[in-house]
Amino acid sequence: MTGIGNGVPRVEGRAKVTGAALYTFDLQPSEIGATQPILHGAAVLSTIACGRILALDTAAAEHSTGVRLVLTHRNMPPQAEWGPLNANVRFARAQPVFGDEQVRYFGEPVAFVVAESFECARAAAASIQVQYEADQAHTVLDSEHGIDPAPLHGGQSSDSSVGDFHGTFATARHRIDVQYETPYQNHAAIELQASIAAWDGDHLTVHTPAQITSAARTGLARTLNLPEDRVRVVARLIGGGFGGKLPYFADAVLCAVAARQLRQPVKFSFTRQQMFTATTHRSAVSHRVRIGVTTEGRITAISHDAVSQTASFDNYVDGSTAGAKGLYGAKAIRTTQRIARLDLPRSDSMRSPGDANGSMALECAIDEAAHACGQDPVAFRILNDTRVNPTTGRPYSSRHLVACLQEGARRFGWEERRSGRKGEWLIGQGVASAMRDNLVRPSAAQVTLTPAGQLVVRLDMTDPGTGTITILTQIAAETLGLPMEKVTVMLGDTDFPKTSGSGGSFGAESSGSAVYEACLALRRRLDDMTKGRDASPETVLRLVGEAGGVTAEGKIAPGDETKRYSEASFGAQFAEVAVNVHTGETRVPRMLGVFACGRIINERTARSQALGGMIWGLSSALIEANNVDHRGQMAMRDLANYHVPVLADIQNIDAVLLPETEPVANPLGMKGIGEVGINGAAAAIANAVFDATGIRIRRFPITLDRLL
Ligand code: MOS
Incomplete structure (x- = not known):
């Protein structure tokens, strides 16, 4: 179990579960090289x-x-x-x-x-x-206070417009025009x-x-x-x-x-309570989504107007409109993004920033559109699939949303599903699409083969628990034909070559490609050294020993392909809910996610990422939110009252990774997997709640007081 693709357990897993792993606050003087x-x-x-x-x-x-x-x-x-x-x-x-x-x-x-x-x-x-x-103090997100255009990115506005939205929408047979509200969420990572x-x-x-x-x-x-x-x-x-x-x-x-x-x-x-204001949180966002559909169920017009909270002194934008821009093939699409500057702590990235909440609004509105034209929500999404990103006009380098929807429907038993009342529970099923743009960021890595035959890999990439150390070990081991025990990956130090770091689903493919390129460079150096001699492992080791070790570097940067293709990971989310007719309590007996994310380096850590995202989606649908009280403070300030799902909330949940070839994004054919798993998960549950109860809750989370 060493090669790329295998579900190798985390290299540092044992140290973590036995408490031997040291996090920042654990470090003692000797571990930071201090004498005092x-x-x-x-x-x-x-x-x-x-x-x-x-x-x-x-x-x-x-x-x-x-x-x-x-x-x-x-x-x-x-x-x-x-x-x-x-x-x-x-x-x-x-x-x-x-x-x-x-x-x-x-x-x-x-x-x-x-x-x-x-x-x-x-x-x-x-x-x-x-x-x-x-x-x-202004601490309420409404359309009255502090609204500004979203900042430009590289001189470009994130607003978009293709075709004549207003004209097309006005003449559509079915028109959905809905307002969704997604709430503040706080980071609740275990490490402070x-x-x-x-x-x-x-x-x-x-x-x-x-x-x-x-x-x-x-x-x-x-x-x-x-x-x-x-x-x-x-x-x-x-x-x-x-x-x-x-x-x-x-x-x-x-x-x-x-x-x-x-x-x-x-x-x-910071203490756990201080974390809720002294660090960043997910913006609350107001979404207006409009969808126009023909009699036959073709989407002709989509618009998504989003307003996200940011701090009074900041310009962070939780950009929620990527799904509207690229998920479905409509001839008229427009999106706008505004920020609302409020007297609150800084909002910033939280897993799948923008798309996590944007997909809650868009994928529920898509469900509303499917119902309006009498279409099955899976068939409706398949009918409106597109090979080309309609906003950029570029084809997707790889896109298997339809395969995810079909495979998901088959595994979930979508055709055979049963809604209706069972005792005191109302049963319903829902579906949603997931998409997350794929990015490669400039990254470099250095590999050294030591005289002892150990490969040491150095780069300033980090592993926030996602499995980075393990997949980089796998990539290096496979590329050089070494057993994993012969590879030591050292991360998280600015003395090492600079990488993308971990974030935005770009970490694995950016740093993974850099390590891969460094290993190829090392192989070329070893080939040069053994030229004209026998290339037995003994000879290689002897020559490496004589040289005192051999070092090589590799790097990757986004290339021309980003100008010719749109790149994204895709998925389909399915959920079954049971809503109690007396209490309004919603349980989630089944969740299934099917994802196409390019080449999977480690089946175990990749699936864990998808499952973690889906569980956070459940949390966003039913449980998790913070509120600002009359003094302008985050009302929930500890893990006793900032609720997140526990094991008892999770029943039958599965994530399936479809084999997929990604031809252009990077040499390993990887795509991002860290964030796509949360996208659409909450919407699938909200759509299932509608299927069960006939009630559309457009303000998240769907707590029982909102259902009763
Ligand atoms: Mo991710 S929210 O970009 O770490």
């Missing part, structure tokens, strides 16, 4: 949504046992200004902390205590008194956001679980006005990313500043 003890930080967060700090009483904290430093806006050293907002890489922007006395959201860090122990730091932080002057900073002379090393270490390095260097080559960011293991660790956060900046002043390493983790 590590000091501990604790943070104080704001308790108004908008306004300014009038007074900060830190005297008690400063005189508290074991306290070494109290940082606030009054004594914070100079930092770069926030931004720039138009930075190419948003996660590499400067993020000053305690820049001034302004408060921009409820739960913004306002003070930081460093002490000899965690308990001393926490006790001192609790003694800090802050007085505020509050301004009127934490950093350890240590200085060696004027060189800074920050251990922090950043999905893209190179972006965190650039951002920290900018914030602290340091040359980039004096900053190193390390993220060896990440306990769940999901986009919540794409940015770096105040913990990294505060630890770096405090460690420099105190000449001693400093560690700090």
Whole structure:
């Protein structure tokens, strides 16, 4: 079980389940190369949504046992200004902390205590008194406040228009015009956001679980006005990313500043409660979806207008319209994306950003359209399939949505399905399509064959639990014909070649291709070395030993194919629900996802990604949301009241990966799989709830109070 495609268990799985794996906050001085003890930080967060700090009483904290430093806006050293907002890489922007006395959201860090122990730091932080002057805060997502066009990407608007939408829609036989609301969601990864900073002379090393270490390095260097080559960011293991660790956060900046002043390493983790405001969340989004359909069930017009919340000082857009642009072949398609700047914490990426919620609106509206014209929802999607992305005009490099729908319908027993009442339960079934655009990002890798015959692979890619270490081990082992035990993959260190990092479903194919290319380069070097001699393994090893090891590098970047093709992963989601007629409780006895995501490197980790996405889809459909209370704070602030599915919520769930050849995206024929699994999953459940009850809930999640 070593080659590409096999469901090899995670290389680091045993270390993780036995507790031997060390995450950032676990690291001790010896593990970060420090000789001094590590000091501990604790943070104080704001308790108004908008306004300014009038007074900060830190005297008690400063005189508290074991306290070494109290940082606030009054004594914070100079930092770069926030931004720039138009930075190419948003996660590499400067993020000053305690820049001034302004408060921009409820739960913004306002003070930081460093002490000899965690308990001393926490006790001192609790003694800090802050007085505020509050301004009127705008924290409600409506069409009244703070609406701006979405920022341009590379000079281009994300709005789109093909054909005459208004004319085509007006004359359509069936017209769907519906408003869907998708809520705030918070990151609930098991690993909290934490950093350890240590200085060696004027060189800074920050251990922090950043999905893209190179972006965190650039951002920290900018914030602290340091040359980039004096900053190193390390993220060896990440306990769940999901986009919540794409940015770096105040913990990294505060630890770096405090460690420099105190000449001693400093560690700090936000608490679980602080995570809900001091890190990022999924935007609430308002969606208006319009679909025009002919008598025969042909979609002629689609439009999707989305408004997503962003922070007052930010321009993040949770772009929800990719599905409308590319899933179905209509002759008139238009989309718009707006942002609503509110006095709330920053929203940013959360698994399948934009598409996760966009597909909730679009795929429910598609179900409404199928019902309006009397079509079966599976047949309706198949009838309206397209080979060409109608918005870009480019053919899909590979697209097997129809195969996913057909195989899913067969496995799920779609034709034989039974809706109706069973005892006190209303049974229904639903379906939805899934799509996630495919991306390759520039990435490089270095491989070294040591004299001992071990292959060491180095790149700054990260593994947030997805299985990256394992698939890169498989790719290297197969490409060089080595057993997996002979391959060591080292990730998460800006001293290693720069990659895409982990995010946007681009990580596996970008870093995987870089490793593959590096292994091919190594093979060429070994071939050159053995030219004219016998090429037995013994000879190769002897020559490698004489050379003191052989190293090669490889890289990948998106090529011309991106101008000629649209690239995406596809899937079909099926769900059965049972809704209790008395309580409105919705159970999900069955979920099935069928996906076509190019070549699968590891059947086990890929399927786990799909299942995890589907479970999050169930969560989005029925359970998960945060609300902003009257003070402008996120009302749910711990895992007791921020509800996510538990094992008892998951019954019969399966994910199937169809074999698929992807001809152009990258040399390994891979496509993204990290995010497509959540897309459409919530809509399939919502559509099943409609099938069971005849009720369309257009505000997620579908909690029992909304059904009764
Ligand atoms: Mo993903 S939400 O881009 O880590």
